[in-house]
Amino acid sequence: MQEALHHFETPFYAYDLQTLRSRLTQMQQAFPSAEIFYAMKANPRLGILRRLLEWDVFLEAVSLGEVHRAYRAGFKKTEVLLNGPVKTPAILQELAEIGVPILGLDSLADTQRVSQLLPGSRVLLRVNPDLPIATHDHLATGRGESKFGIMPDDVEKVLAAARRGNLEVLGLHVHLGSALSHLEDYHAGYAVMEQLYRQHGPFQVLNLGGGFGLDLDPASLAPSAIALAERLGAELWLEPGRYLVAEAGVLVSKIWGTKHTRRNFMLLDAGMMTLLRPMLYAAEHPVIPLYKGKKMQVWDLAGPVCESGDILARDVQLPTPKEGDALAILQAGAYGSSMSSNYLDYPRPLEILWNGLEWEVLRRKQSWEALFADEI
Ligand code: LLP
Numbered sequence: 258m259q260e261a262l263h264h265f266e267t268p269f270y271a272y273d274l275q276t277l278r279s280r281l282t283q284m285q286q287a288f289p290s291a292e293i294f295y296a297m298k299a300n301p302r303l304g305i306l307r308r309l310l311e312w313d314v315f316l317e318a319v320s321l322g323e324v325h326r327a328y329r330a331g332f333k334k335t336e337v338l339l340n341g342p343v344k345t346p347a348i349l350q351e352l353a354e355i356g357v358p359i360l361g362l363d364s365l366a367d368t369q370r371v372s373q374l375l376p377g378s379r380v381l382l383r384v385n386p387d388l389p390i391a392t393h394d395h396l397a398t399g400r401g402e403s404k405f406g407i408m409p410d411d412v413e414k415v416l417a418a419a420r421r422g423n424l425e426v427l428g429l430h431v432h433l434g435s436a437l438s439h440l441e442d443y444h445a446g447y448a449v450m451e452q453l454y455r456q457h458g459p460f461q462v463l464n465l466g467g468g469f470g471l472d473l474d475p476a477s478l479a480p481s482a483i484a485l486a487e488r489l490g491a492e493l494w495l496e497p498g499r500y501l502v503a504e505a506g507v508l509v510s511k512i513w514g515t516k517h518t519r520r521n522f523m524l525l526d527a528g529m530m531t532l533l534r535p536m537l538y539a540a541e542h543p544v545i546p547l548y549k550g551k552k553m554q555v556w557d558l559a560g561p562v563c564e565s566g567d568i569l570a571r572d573v574q575l576p577t578p579k580e581g582d583a584l585a586i587l588q589a590g591a592y593g594s595s596m597s598s599n600y601l602d603y604p605r606p607l608e609i610l611w612n613g614l615e616w617e618v619l620r621r622k623q624s625w626e627a628l629f630a631d632e633i
Pocket residue numbers: 296299317340396432434435436466467468469496497498499500534538591592596
Protein backbone atom coordinates (compact mmCIF):
# COMPACT_ATOMS: atom_id res chain seq x y z
CA MET A 258 0.00 0.00 0.00
CA GLN A 259 2.84 2.40 0.78
CA GLU A 260 4.10 1.76 -2.75
CA ALA A 261 0.67 2.57 -4.18
CA LEU A 262 0.57 5.74 -2.11
CA HIS A 263 3.92 6.70 -3.49
CA HIS A 264 2.83 6.16 -7.11
CA PHE A 265 -0.79 7.21 -7.24
CA GLU A 266 -2.66 10.36 -6.42
CA THR A 267 -5.40 10.07 -3.79
CA PRO A 268 -8.25 9.44 -3.49
CA PHE A 269 -8.25 5.99 -5.06
CA TYR A 270 -9.93 2.64 -4.58
CA ALA A 271 -7.57 -0.27 -4.06
CA TYR A 272 -8.75 -3.85 -4.41
CA ASP A 273 -7.16 -7.15 -3.50
CA LEU A 274 -7.67 -10.07 -5.87
CA GLN A 275 -6.85 -12.69 -3.26
CA THR A 276 -9.57 -11.44 -0.93
CA LEU A 277 -12.10 -11.47 -3.77
CA ARG A 278 -11.10 -15.02 -4.61
CA SER A 279 -11.38 -16.21 -1.03
CA ARG A 280 -14.80 -14.59 -0.47
CA LEU A 281 -16.03 -16.34 -3.61
CA THR A 282 -14.55 -19.63 -2.44
CA GLN A 283 -16.36 -19.27 0.90
CA MET A 284 -19.63 -18.74 -0.93
CA GLN A 285 -19.03 -21.60 -3.35
CA GLN A 286 -18.02 -23.96 -0.56
CA ALA A 287 -21.11 -23.07 1.46
CA PHE A 288 -23.36 -23.50 -1.59
CA PRO A 289 -21.64 -26.08 -3.79
CA SER A 290 -24.81 -26.79 -5.77
CA ALA A 291 -25.78 -23.16 -6.39
CA GLU A 292 -25.33 -21.07 -9.51
CA ILE A 293 -23.87 -17.74 -8.46
CA PHE A 294 -25.00 -14.61 -10.28
CA TYR A 295 -22.75 -11.82 -8.93
CA ALA A 296 -24.77 -8.60 -8.48
CA MET A 297 -22.50 -6.44 -10.60
CA LYS A 298 -23.97 -3.21 -9.21
CA ALA A 299 -21.76 -3.78 -6.17
CA ASN A 300 -18.63 -3.29 -8.27
CA PRO A 301 -18.79 -3.41 -12.05
CA ARG A 302 -15.14 -2.90 -13.03
CA LEU A 303 -14.40 -4.93 -16.15
CA GLY A 304 -11.16 -6.13 -14.57
CA ILE A 305 -13.20 -7.69 -11.76
CA LEU A 306 -15.93 -9.10 -14.01
CA ARG A 307 -13.37 -10.81 -16.23
CA ARG A 308 -11.87 -12.57 -13.21
CA LEU A 309 -15.29 -13.73 -12.12
CA LEU A 310 -15.98 -15.04 -15.61
CA GLU A 311 -12.82 -17.14 -15.39
CA TRP A 312 -14.06 -18.43 -12.04
CA ASP A 313 -17.40 -19.61 -13.50
CA VAL A 314 -19.57 -16.94 -11.94
CA PHE A 315 -22.55 -15.48 -13.83
CA LEU A 316 -23.88 -11.92 -13.53
CA GLU A 317 -26.95 -10.22 -12.19
CA ALA A 318 -27.56 -6.87 -13.90
CA VAL A 319 -30.22 -4.22 -13.36
CA SER A 320 -29.83 -1.85 -16.29
CA LEU A 321 -29.15 -1.85 -19.99
CA GLY A 322 -25.76 -0.34 -19.29
CA GLU A 323 -24.88 -3.23 -17.01
CA VAL A 324 -25.93 -5.72 -19.70
CA HIS A 325 -23.68 -3.94 -22.21
CA ARG A 326 -20.88 -4.07 -19.65
CA ALA A 327 -21.45 -7.76 -18.92
CA TYR A 328 -21.27 -8.61 -22.64
CA ARG A 329 -18.19 -6.44 -23.03
CA ALA A 330 -16.53 -8.39 -20.23
CA GLY A 331 -17.20 -11.57 -22.23
CA PHE A 332 -20.33 -13.00 -20.62
CA LYS A 333 -22.89 -14.72 -22.86
CA LYS A 334 -26.55 -13.84 -22.80
CA THR A 335 -27.31 -17.13 -21.03
CA GLU A 336 -24.92 -16.06 -18.25
CA VAL A 337 -26.61 -12.77 -17.46
CA LEU A 338 -29.82 -12.15 -15.56
CA LEU A 339 -31.42 -8.72 -15.95
CA ASN A 340 -33.61 -7.66 -13.01
CA GLY A 341 -35.08 -4.27 -12.20
CA PRO A 342 -38.55 -2.80 -11.95
CA VAL A 343 -38.64 -0.75 -15.16
CA LYS A 344 -37.87 -2.05 -18.64
CA THR A 345 -38.93 0.47 -21.26
CA PRO A 346 -39.75 -0.49 -24.88
CA ALA A 347 -36.48 1.16 -25.94
CA ILE A 348 -34.52 -1.04 -23.54
CA LEU A 349 -36.28 -4.20 -24.73
CA GLN A 350 -35.66 -3.29 -28.37
CA GLU A 351 -31.99 -2.76 -27.71
CA LEU A 352 -31.80 -6.09 -25.88
CA ALA A 353 -33.26 -7.74 -28.98
CA GLU A 354 -30.32 -6.31 -30.93
CA ILE A 355 -27.51 -7.11 -28.53
CA GLY A 356 -28.83 -10.42 -27.17
CA VAL A 357 -31.64 -11.03 -24.70
CA PRO A 358 -30.40 -12.14 -21.28
CA ILE A 359 -32.53 -14.04 -18.79
CA LEU A 360 -35.10 -11.54 -17.55
CA GLY A 361 -36.35 -10.98 -14.02
CA LEU A 362 -39.92 -9.66 -14.24
CA ASP A 363 -41.14 -7.37 -11.51
CA SER A 364 -44.81 -6.61 -12.24
CA LEU A 365 -47.71 -7.43 -14.52
CA ALA A 366 -46.85 -4.44 -16.70
CA ASP A 367 -43.27 -5.67 -17.03
CA THR A 368 -44.52 -9.16 -17.95
CA GLN A 369 -46.98 -7.91 -20.56
CA ARG A 370 -44.43 -5.63 -22.21
CA VAL A 371 -41.78 -8.33 -22.34
CA SER A 372 -44.19 -10.89 -23.78
CA GLN A 373 -45.19 -8.38 -26.44
CA LEU A 374 -41.72 -7.23 -27.41
CA LEU A 375 -39.52 -10.22 -26.57
CA PRO A 376 -41.73 -13.31 -26.85
CA GLY A 377 -39.96 -16.57 -26.10
CA SER A 378 -37.69 -15.00 -23.44
CA ARG A 379 -36.58 -17.00 -20.45
CA VAL A 380 -37.87 -15.26 -17.34
CA LEU A 381 -38.14 -15.39 -13.57
CA LEU A 382 -40.94 -13.69 -11.66
CA ARG A 383 -39.80 -11.68 -8.67
CA VAL A 384 -41.91 -12.08 -5.56
CA ASN A 385 -42.40 -9.49 -2.83
CA PRO A 386 -42.59 -11.74 0.23
CA ASP A 387 -44.20 -8.96 2.30
CA LEU A 388 -42.02 -9.52 5.37
CA PRO A 389 -40.74 -7.09 8.05
CA ILE A 390 -37.11 -7.35 6.89
CA ALA A 391 -34.59 -5.94 9.37
CA THR A 392 -32.28 -3.53 7.57
CA HIS A 393 -32.07 0.14 6.61
CA ASP A 394 -35.35 1.35 5.08
CA HIS A 395 -33.65 2.05 1.74
CA LEU A 396 -32.44 -1.55 1.54
CA ALA A 397 -35.52 -3.48 2.68
CA THR A 398 -36.79 -4.62 -0.71
CA GLY A 399 -38.74 -7.56 0.69
CA ARG A 400 -41.09 -5.45 2.78
CA GLY A 401 -44.66 -5.15 1.57
CA GLU A 402 -44.18 -1.37 1.35
CA SER A 403 -41.29 -1.59 -1.12
CA LYS A 404 -41.72 -1.04 -4.85
CA PHE A 405 -40.26 -4.42 -5.73
CA GLY A 406 -41.76 -7.70 -6.74
CA ILE A 407 -45.16 -9.26 -7.18
CA MET A 408 -47.24 -9.74 -4.03
CA PRO A 409 -47.78 -13.44 -3.22
CA ASP A 410 -51.50 -13.26 -3.96
CA ASP A 411 -50.82 -11.80 -7.41
CA VAL A 412 -48.32 -14.45 -8.49
CA GLU A 413 -51.00 -16.63 -10.07
CA LYS A 414 -52.30 -13.81 -12.27
CA VAL A 415 -48.83 -12.73 -13.47
CA LEU A 416 -47.77 -16.32 -14.03
CA ALA A 417 -50.82 -16.89 -16.21
CA ALA A 418 -50.02 -13.72 -18.18
CA ALA A 419 -46.43 -14.87 -18.68
CA ARG A 420 -47.51 -18.27 -19.94
CA ARG A 421 -50.20 -16.84 -22.20
CA GLY A 422 -47.60 -14.41 -23.50
CA ASN A 423 -45.25 -17.22 -24.57
CA LEU A 424 -42.58 -16.57 -22.00
CA GLU A 425 -40.56 -19.47 -20.67
CA VAL A 426 -40.95 -19.17 -16.90
CA LEU A 427 -37.87 -20.68 -15.27
CA GLY A 428 -39.01 -20.01 -11.74
CA LEU A 429 -39.56 -17.45 -9.01
CA HIS A 430 -37.10 -14.99 -7.51
CA VAL A 431 -36.89 -13.29 -4.15
CA HIS A 432 -34.37 -10.71 -2.99
CA LEU A 433 -35.22 -9.88 0.61
CA GLY A 434 -33.02 -6.83 0.98
CA SER A 435 -29.43 -5.81 1.36
CA ALA A 436 -26.93 -5.86 4.24
CA LEU A 437 -29.05 -8.47 6.05
CA SER A 438 -27.71 -10.07 9.15
CA HIS A 439 -30.68 -11.94 10.63
CA LEU A 440 -31.00 -15.55 9.59
CA GLU A 441 -34.67 -15.43 10.58
CA ASP A 442 -35.38 -13.02 7.72
CA TYR A 443 -33.99 -15.54 5.26
CA HIS A 444 -35.90 -18.39 6.85
CA ALA A 445 -39.14 -16.44 6.70
CA GLY A 446 -38.44 -15.62 3.03
CA TYR A 447 -37.71 -19.25 2.23
CA ALA A 448 -41.01 -20.28 3.84
CA VAL A 449 -42.90 -17.88 1.56
CA MET A 450 -41.10 -19.32 -1.46
CA GLU A 451 -41.80 -22.88 -0.42
CA GLN A 452 -45.48 -22.15 -0.22
CA LEU A 453 -45.51 -20.45 -3.61
CA TYR A 454 -43.65 -23.34 -5.23
CA ARG A 455 -46.11 -25.81 -3.75
CA GLN A 456 -48.99 -23.69 -5.02
CA HIS A 457 -47.71 -22.83 -8.49
CA GLY A 458 -44.74 -25.11 -9.20
CA PRO A 459 -42.84 -27.13 -10.06
CA PHE A 460 -40.24 -24.79 -11.55
CA GLN A 461 -36.77 -25.45 -12.87
CA VAL A 462 -35.11 -22.65 -10.86
CA LEU A 463 -35.35 -21.20 -7.36
CA ASN A 464 -33.62 -17.81 -7.16
CA LEU A 465 -33.07 -16.72 -3.55
CA GLY A 466 -31.30 -13.45 -4.37
CA GLY A 467 -28.46 -11.81 -2.45
CA GLY A 468 -28.32 -9.44 0.49
CA PHE A 469 -25.78 -11.29 2.62
CA GLY A 470 -24.43 -8.88 5.22
CA LEU A 471 -20.72 -8.93 5.92
CA ASP A 472 -21.24 -10.42 9.36
CA LEU A 473 -23.45 -13.20 8.05
CA ASP A 474 -21.72 -16.51 7.55
CA PRO A 475 -23.05 -18.10 4.34
CA ALA A 476 -22.40 -21.54 5.83
CA SER A 477 -25.05 -20.85 8.46
CA LEU A 478 -27.63 -20.12 5.80
CA ALA A 479 -26.70 -22.77 3.28
CA PRO A 480 -28.27 -25.90 4.78
CA SER A 481 -31.80 -24.48 4.76
CA ALA A 482 -31.46 -22.96 1.28
CA ILE A 483 -30.00 -26.12 -0.20
CA ALA A 484 -32.58 -28.33 1.49
CA LEU A 485 -35.37 -26.11 0.21
CA ALA A 486 -34.14 -26.31 -3.39
CA GLU A 487 -33.83 -30.08 -3.07
CA ARG A 488 -37.34 -30.45 -1.65
CA LEU A 489 -38.68 -28.39 -4.53
CA GLY A 490 -36.60 -30.19 -7.14
CA ALA A 491 -35.22 -26.84 -8.39
CA GLU A 492 -31.76 -25.49 -9.24
CA LEU A 493 -30.64 -22.97 -6.62
CA TRP A 494 -29.55 -19.55 -7.87
CA LEU A 495 -28.04 -16.82 -5.68
CA GLU A 496 -27.17 -13.16 -6.34
CA PRO A 497 -24.54 -12.01 -3.84
CA GLY A 498 -22.99 -8.58 -4.40
CA ARG A 499 -21.55 -6.99 -1.29
CA TYR A 500 -20.46 -10.26 0.29
CA LEU A 501 -18.00 -10.95 -2.54
CA VAL A 502 -16.41 -7.55 -3.04
CA ALA A 503 -16.86 -5.27 -0.01
CA GLU A 504 -13.95 -6.64 1.99
CA ALA A 505 -11.77 -6.79 -1.11
CA GLY A 506 -11.60 -3.02 -1.45
CA VAL A 507 -10.54 0.08 0.44
CA LEU A 508 -10.83 3.74 -0.33
CA VAL A 509 -7.52 5.52 0.24
CA SER A 510 -7.60 9.20 1.04
CA LYS A 511 -5.12 11.79 2.27
CA ILE A 512 -5.62 14.21 5.12
CA TRP A 513 -5.01 17.81 4.18
CA GLY A 514 -5.49 19.40 7.54
CA THR A 515 -7.44 19.24 10.74
CA LYS A 516 -9.84 21.72 12.24
CA HIS A 517 -11.88 22.11 15.35
CA THR A 518 -15.39 23.50 15.48
CA ARG A 519 -17.46 21.94 18.21
CA ARG A 520 -16.07 18.70 16.81
CA ASN A 521 -12.64 17.55 15.65
CA PHE A 522 -12.39 17.15 11.91
CA MET A 523 -9.84 15.66 9.59
CA LEU A 524 -10.13 17.22 6.14
CA LEU A 525 -9.94 14.58 3.41
CA ASP A 526 -9.71 14.51 -0.36
CA ALA A 527 -12.41 11.80 -0.53
CA GLY A 528 -16.01 12.53 0.31
CA MET A 529 -19.62 11.74 -0.53
CA MET A 530 -18.76 11.82 -4.26
CA THR A 531 -16.36 8.91 -3.69
CA LEU A 532 -18.27 7.03 -0.96
CA LEU A 533 -21.94 7.85 -0.61
CA ARG A 534 -22.90 5.08 1.81
CA PRO A 535 -22.26 6.91 5.11
CA MET A 536 -24.44 9.80 3.99
CA LEU A 537 -27.18 7.76 2.31
CA TYR A 538 -27.56 4.88 4.77
CA ALA A 539 -25.65 6.11 7.85
CA ALA A 540 -23.31 3.23 7.00
CA GLU A 541 -20.30 2.81 9.24
CA HIS A 542 -17.04 1.89 7.54
CA PRO A 543 -14.01 0.99 9.65
CA VAL A 544 -11.02 3.30 9.15
CA ILE A 545 -7.34 2.52 9.57
CA PRO A 546 -4.50 5.05 9.56
CA LEU A 547 -1.67 4.50 7.08
CA TYR A 548 0.58 6.69 9.25
CA LYS A 549 2.00 6.61 12.72
CA GLY A 550 1.35 9.08 15.49
CA LYS A 551 1.40 9.12 19.23
CA LYS A 552 -1.54 11.14 20.42
CA MET A 553 -4.91 9.45 19.91
CA GLN A 554 -8.04 11.56 19.53
CA VAL A 555 -11.62 11.15 18.38
CA TRP A 556 -12.22 12.50 14.88
CA ASP A 557 -14.92 13.00 12.29
CA LEU A 558 -13.71 12.51 8.72
CA ALA A 559 -14.91 15.37 6.54
CA GLY A 560 -14.94 15.39 2.73
CA PRO A 561 -14.41 18.45 0.53
CA VAL A 562 -18.02 18.81 -0.64
CA CYS A 563 -20.05 21.89 0.30
CA GLU A 564 -22.62 19.96 2.31
CA SER A 565 -22.53 19.46 6.06
CA GLY A 566 -23.58 15.84 5.56
CA ASP A 567 -20.37 15.10 3.67
CA ILE A 568 -18.84 13.10 6.52
CA LEU A 569 -17.29 9.70 5.82
CA ALA A 570 -17.07 8.54 9.42
CA ARG A 571 -17.82 9.90 12.86
CA ASP A 572 -16.17 9.40 16.24
CA VAL A 573 -13.17 7.46 15.00
CA GLN A 574 -10.15 7.05 17.30
CA LEU A 575 -7.07 7.97 15.26
CA PRO A 576 -3.60 9.36 15.91
CA THR A 577 -3.09 13.04 15.17
CA PRO A 578 -2.00 13.24 11.51
CA LYS A 579 0.46 15.40 9.66
CA GLU A 580 -0.59 17.09 6.45
CA GLY A 581 -0.48 14.54 3.61
CA ASP A 582 -0.84 11.48 5.83
CA ALA A 583 -3.19 8.85 4.42
CA LEU A 584 -5.86 6.57 5.74
CA ALA A 585 -7.87 3.66 4.37
CA ILE A 586 -11.63 3.39 4.63
CA LEU A 587 -12.46 -0.29 4.69
CA GLN A 588 -15.25 -2.38 3.16
CA ALA A 589 -15.33 0.02 0.23
CA GLY A 590 -15.08 -2.63 -2.50
CA ALA A 591 -18.88 -2.77 -2.74
CA TYR A 592 -21.06 0.21 -3.65
CA GLY A 593 -18.12 2.60 -3.38
CA SER A 594 -17.04 3.25 -6.93
CA SER A 595 -20.36 2.08 -8.37
CA MET A 596 -22.25 4.78 -6.47
CA SER A 597 -19.64 7.49 -6.91
CA SER A 598 -20.63 10.62 -8.79
CA ASN A 599 -19.26 13.63 -10.57
CA TYR A 600 -20.98 15.98 -8.11
CA LEU A 601 -19.14 19.32 -8.13
CA ASP A 602 -17.14 18.12 -11.14
CA TYR A 603 -14.96 15.84 -9.11
CA PRO A 604 -13.50 13.36 -11.59
CA ARG A 605 -14.02 9.64 -10.87
CA PRO A 606 -11.02 8.35 -8.96
CA LEU A 607 -8.43 5.85 -10.02
CA GLU A 608 -9.13 2.16 -9.26
CA ILE A 609 -6.30 -0.33 -8.82
CA LEU A 610 -6.09 -4.03 -8.08
CA TRP A 611 -3.28 -5.86 -6.30
CA ASN A 612 -2.97 -9.13 -8.23
CA GLY A 613 -0.35 -10.65 -5.96
CA LEU A 614 2.55 -9.35 -8.03
CA GLU A 615 1.76 -5.77 -8.89
CA TRP A 616 -0.86 -3.03 -8.91
CA GLU A 617 -3.04 -3.24 -12.02
CA VAL A 618 -4.91 -0.13 -13.06
CA LEU A 619 -8.56 -1.14 -13.56
CA ARG A 620 -9.76 2.36 -14.30
CA ARG A 621 -7.72 5.52 -14.73
CA LYS A 622 -8.68 8.68 -12.94
CA GLN A 623 -11.25 10.40 -15.16
CA SER A 624 -9.68 13.06 -17.35
CA TRP A 625 -11.04 16.59 -17.68
CA GLU A 626 -11.74 15.89 -21.35
CA ALA A 627 -13.84 12.84 -20.45
CA LEU A 628 -15.67 14.84 -17.80
CA PHE A 629 -16.79 17.47 -20.31
CA ALA A 630 -16.97 15.27 -23.40
CA ASP A 631 -20.75 15.02 -23.76
CA GLU A 632 -21.55 18.68 -23.42
CA ILE A 633 -22.32 20.82 -26.43
N1 LLP B 1 -30.14 -9.07 -6.23
C1 LLP B 1 -30.96 -8.02 -6.38
C2 LLP B 1 -32.20 -8.19 -7.11
C3 LLP B 1 -30.63 -6.79 -5.84
O1 LLP B 1 -31.45 -5.76 -5.98
C4 LLP B 1 -29.41 -6.64 -5.14
C5 LLP B 1 -29.02 -5.38 -4.55
C6 LLP B 1 -28.57 -7.77 -5.01
C7 LLP B 1 -28.98 -8.96 -5.57
C8 LLP B 1 -27.26 -7.73 -4.28
O2 LLP B 1 -27.38 -7.35 -2.96
P1 LLP B 1 -26.12 -7.49 -1.97
O3 LLP B 1 -25.77 -8.95 -1.91
O4 LLP B 1 -25.02 -6.67 -2.53
O5 LLP B 1 -26.66 -6.92 -0.70
N2 LLP B 1 -26.32 0.60 -2.50
C9 LLP B 1 -26.64 -0.19 -1.33
C10 LLP B 1 -27.04 -1.59 -1.67
C11 LLP B 1 -28.18 -1.63 -2.65
C12 LLP B 1 -28.45 -3.00 -3.11
C13 LLP B 1 -29.47 -3.03 -4.16
N3 LLP B 1 -29.76 -4.32 -4.63
C14 LLP B 1 -25.48 -0.16 -0.33
O6 LLP B 1 -24.51 0.54 -0.60
O7 LLP B 1 -25.57 -0.76 0.72
